[in-house]
Amino acid sequence: MMLSRIAESLFWIGRYVERADGTARILDVHLQLLLEDPWVEEDVACRALLGVMGSHAEDDSPVTRSDLLITLGVDRESPASIAYCLDQARENARRAREVVSTELWEVLNTTRSRVPRKVAPDKVHEFFAWVRERSALAVGTVDSSTSRDEAWSFFTLGRSLERVDMTARLLSTSALVEAGGPSWTTILRSCGGYEAYLRTYRGMPSAENAAEFLILDRLFPRSILFSLMRAEKCLHDIEPRSDRAGVSDQALRVLGQIRSDLEFSPITRIISNLTENMDSIQAGVSDVSEGIRQRYFPVLQAPIWVREDA
Numbered sequence: 001m002m003l004s005r006i007a008e009s010l011f012w013i014g015r016y017v018e019r020a021d022g023t024a025r026i027l028d029v030h031l032q033l034l035l036e037d038p039w040v041e042e043d044v045a046c047r048a049l050l051g052v053m054g055s056h057a058e059d060d061s062p063v064t065r066s067d068l069l070i071t072l073g074v075d076r077e078s079p080a081s082i083a084y085c086l087d088q089a090r091e092n093a094r095r096a097r098e099v100v101s102t103e104l105w106e107v108l109n110t111t112r113s114r115v116p117r118k119v120a121p122d123k124v125h126e127f128f129a130w131v132r133e134r135s136a137l138a139v140g141t142v143d144s145s146t147s148r149d150e151a152w153s154f155f156t157l158g159r160s161l162e163r164v165d166m167t168a169r170l171l172s173t174s175a176l177v178e179a180g181g182p183s184w185t186t187i188l189r190s191c192g193g194y195e196a197y198l199r200t201y202r203g204m205p206s207a208e209n210a211a212e213f214l215i216l217d218r219l220f221p222r223s224i225l226f227s228l229m230r231a232e233k234c235l236h237d238i239e240p241r242s243d244r245a246g247v248s249d250q251a252l253r254v255l256g257q258i259r260s261d262l263e264f265s266p267i268t269r270i271i272s273n274l275t276e277n278m279d280s281i282q283a284g285v286s287d288v289s290e291g292i293r294q295r296y297f298p299v300l301q302a303p304i305w306v307r308e309d310a
Contacts, residue, residue: 014158022166
């Protein structure tokens with residue numbers, strides 16, 4: 001078994017890289033929506049999105065697109081921001097430098113150093129695309145150069161849990177501002193799943209089919225069910241089960257409950273109260289994360305994490 005310090009750092013590298021990628025995707029969708037739809041009330045939409053992302057406005061003054069980009073994009077002091085996540089991914093890589101490959105260290109170090117302090121209005125989409133590319137480069141570096149041992153399992157476990165959380169947040173935004181929310185086509189595109197959806201359903205997205213694809217599809221890597229199954233496999237690989245009866249691992253128990261509840265629920269029931277169901281999944285991810293911390297990182301202080309106490 002590797003040192004808990006190393007395991008924790010790898011777990012949080014995976015989470016922070018995935019959080020940066022997911023935040024970039026959500027912001028890209030909603031800032032574009034605010035730009036194109038004059039009927040959306042900017043202050044209400046921005047405050048709602050801040051709430052979904054676990055942040056909030058400092059005062060009662062109107063919240064603009066620029067404020068949203070600063071708070072969730074480039075503010076290095078905001079735990080909900082892309083810049084903060086990339087900085088913390090690099091910091092965790094420094095702590096686990098003895099097991100982090102040189103290639104991954106260089107990717108994270110370079111990415112952190114190139115995060116801009118501000119983004120011009122006409123460069124916003126380019127910034128989000130850059131974040132997605134750098135996140136994909138970090139993940140690709142790990143996948144192509146890391147043995148499938150405990151190091152890879154902890155990194156992938158962190159990524160998988162965060163992907164469940166971020167996909168749930170993205171789906172929650174579909175109902176942010178009544179009819180002014182993003183379309184299902186837009187949500188699928190933000191996940192890189194539009195073409196995969198068309199190959200699967202062979203038709204334009206409907207609410208039921210798109211939600212089913214993003215929540216219950218066993219083959220699409222950004223679906224909630226796929227990510228839950230991947231997280232379960234990682235936990236099994238880290239510590240194979242020896243229970244004769246039931247499951248003693250709290251994290252594995254909660255993961256299994258979330259997965260089975262989704263897997264055996266009709267999609268009509270899930271989307272009938274989508275926001276509440278997605279909030280429940282996020283709370284479940286928090287419980288799983290806490291269970292992992294207590295079992296594998298018991299002597300270390302938990303990082304400050306947005307909505308981790310939900």
